[in-house]
Amino acid sequence: MSSPVFGQVSQEPTRRRLTPQQAETVAKLTTAAVELLNTEGFDGLTVRAVAKMAGVAPATAYTYFSSKNHLVAEVFWRRLSAGVPQPDMSQPPSERVAQILRAVSMVVAGEGQLGGAVTMALLGSDPDVEHLRVRIGGFIRRRLSEALETDPEQPGPLVDALEMIYAGGLVHAGMGHMSYEQTSERLVAAAHLLMEK
Numbered sequence: 001m002s003s004p005v006f007g008q009v010s011q012e013p014t015r016r017r018l019t020p021q022q023a024e025t026v027a028k029l030t031t032a033a034v035e036l037l038n039t040e041g042f043d044g045l046t047v048r049a050v051a052k053m054a055g056v057a058p059a060t061a062y063t064y065f066s067s068k069n070h071l072v073a074e075v076f077w078r079r080l081s082a083g084v085p086q087p088d089m090s091q092p093p094s095e096r097v098a099q100i101l102r103a104v105s106m107v108v109a110g111e112g113q114l115g116g117a118v119t120m121a122l123l124g125s126d127p128d129v130e131h132l133r134v135r136i137g138g139f140i141r142r143r144l145s146e147a148l149e150t151d152p153e154q155p156g157p158l159v160d161a162l163e164m165i166y167a168g169g170l171v172h173a174g175m176g177h178m179s180y181e182q183t184s185e186r187l188v189a190a191a192h193l194l195m196e197k
Helices: 020-040 047-054 058-064 068-083 093-106 114-122 127-148 157-174 180-196
Strands: none
Touching: 020 047, 020 058, 020 068, 020 114, 047 058, 047 068, 068 093, 068 114, 068 127, 093 127, 093 157, 093 180, 114 127, 114 157, 127 157, 157 180
16 A cells, blocks of 8 residues: 655545545544643543544544544644655755654644653554554654665664664653653754764
8 A cells, every 4th residue: 555645644544535524524533632632631531522522423533533542643643744844855864864853753742641642542552553653653764764865665774773762762752751852852862873873
């Protein structure tokens, strides 16, 4: 299956392609999910409660999202795909990598409880979350590979190491051990150290 084209992601959730009316419904649900997370936390989040806040029938919400983990993972995917642009190829490789790592780590910065919820949601085991994990990982790998001008199908050990660094950093921030801003700067510093070897 081919990857969605950058910029079209917001119209294509995990389960199916959407008509404009369906895309509007999904947008209402994802917006309501973030609002509810900030008032009720991840434990208080349910697809039914999100549907009520969005003014959508629960049965309709469940046609798009199989679980709260799926819903939160979709929110992250949408923000990631919209917030991590292609690298600026006029910059040196280390700065291109820093640009990608900063953008990835700042996607949920300042979003209240969303960061912690994303960390928990992406650990979910339902098939829709697993699908999104693959999509998210593939997207970040492509961006890092573009920054380093390598083939994303065979990116090599440097991209592998950078993936491990950002994954660990985002889990660390999602657990509340440091802010996303601090995580961003540490990721960039780690990438510079790695690329200087």
